[in-house]
Amino acid sequence: MNPAPTHPNLRPFRLMRIITEKIFNSHSESPFVLFQSFLSLPLAISTVDLQGGFRGEVWDLVIHAGPVVKIVLVILLLFSIISWAVILFKFRVIRLARRENTAFLRMFWDGREMSRIFSESKRLRHSPLAEIFRCGYKEMEKSSQGASGPKPGTLSPYSPVHRGIQRAYLAESLRLEKALTFLATTGNTTPFIGLFGTVWGIMDAFRQIGYKGSTSLATVAPGISEALIATAAGLAAAIPAVIAYNYYLNQIGSITSEMESFMNEFLNVAEKRWI
Numbered sequence: 641m642n643p644a645p646t647h648p649n650l651r652p653f654r655l656m657r658i659i660t661e662k663i664f665n666s667h668s669e670s671p672f673v674l675f676q677s678f679l680s681l682p683l684a685i686s687t688v689d690l691q692g693g694f695r696g697e698v699w700d701l702v703i704h705a706g707p708v709v710k711i712v713l714v715i716l717l718l719f720s721i722i723s724w725a726v727i728l729f730k731f732r733v734i735r736l737a738r739r740e741n742t743a744f745l746r747m748f749w750d751g752r753e754m755s756r757i758f759s760e761s762k763r764l765r766h767s768p769l770a771e772i773f774r775c776g777y778k779e780m781e782k783s784s785q786g787a788s789g790p791k792p793g794t795l796s797p798y799s800p801v802h803r804g805i806q807r808a809y810l811a812e813s814l815r816l817e818k819a820l821t822f823l824a825t826t827g828n829t830t831p832f833i834g835l836f837g838t839v840w841g842i843m844d845a846f847r848q849i850g851y852k853g854s855t856s857l858a859t860v861a862p863g864i865s866e867a868l869i870a871t872a873a874g875l876a877a878a879i880p881a882v883i884a885y886n887y888y889l890n891q892i893g894s895i896t897s898e899m900e901s902f903m904n905e906f907l908n909v910a911e912k913r914w915i
Contacts, residue, residue, distance in 0.1 A: 706844050712837030712870050716830055720877040723826045726819045727884045733766070734891050737816065740767035741898065748773065754909075768812035768895060769902050772805050776903075779804035780910050801910055805903050812899065816892045820885060827882035834874020841867020 744767045747757055758777045764770040779800040845864050 706841060706866070708840045708844075709837045709866060709870050712833060712840075713873055715833060716870070716873045716877050719826050719830050719833075720873075720880075723823055723877065723881045723884075726822055727880065730819065730884070730888050733816065734888060734895070736766035737768055737895055738891075740764040741769045741895070743767070744770045744773070745902075768809075768816070768899050771812055772808040772899060772903060773906060775808035776801050776805040776906050776910065802907065805906060809899055809903060813892075813896055816895060820888060820892075823881045823885040823888070827878045827885060830874045830877040830881070831871075832874070834871045834877075837870025837874075838867045841870060 744761060744764050747760060748769075752760075754777060758774060761767070761770040761773060783800050842864055845867060
């Protein structure tokens with residue numbers, strides 16, 4: 641025999657009764673049984689049909705959300721997918737840059753001839769230091785072969801070698817920082833996009849109160865829960881993006897400092913070549 645239907649205004653009391661029974665029926669049991677009773681509370685609560693298709697599941701919240709909230713969730717999903725793609729891409733770029741920088745410095749300070757270093761550095765395509773060296777070496781060879789080459793010990797900031805390594809430094813810095821702005825944009829905007837969806841969903845929930853003429857929890861809770869899922873989605877998209885942005889910004893700052901130090905060392909070596 642099917643149980644009699646519960647009036648919507650009485651469903652919150654039914655939920656309270658389930659929680660109370662779970663607690664007080666286990667007061668005489670062992671602490672382990674009491675702990676099991678607490679663990680079973682979410683399952684009991686999720687089976688209480690507050691209104692329509694809402695049963696406390698996250699997927700049900702998304703399915704029964706309004707059209708504006710669904711559009712907001714789609715936008716946040718796109719932000720999240722792209723930001724995770726950027727995170728994985730930058731992780732690979734920075735890892736390769738650090739690994740190949742270490743290999744190039746070992747090669748550079750090994751006392752080899754510059755021409756040999758130039759040839760062997762071509763396989764280090766992801767190393768910013770190797771790219772700076774190749775650009776500087778090319779300009780150094782052009783200047784030494786030309787009639788207007790620099791005089792011994794006079795590598796000014798306006799010399800072709802200096803300009804060449806500066807161009808390489810700027811190009812490599814831009815390459816390392818590429819797509820980082822999207823992570824910053826995701827971290828700054830997605831919480832507010834989610835908040836917009838939440839505000840809109842709460843407005844819709846209160847409008848439903850006016851239509852139904854009831855202010856019970858069973859009437860308000862589903863709409864508010866569906867609205868709050870937008871804020872949760874916005875935070876879920878923003879938090880990884882902010883963490884990754886700060887981490888990669890620190891890593892790139894370390895690599896650029898390494899590049900600046902190598903530029904000075906390379907200029908010293910280049911000046912000694914002309915002395």
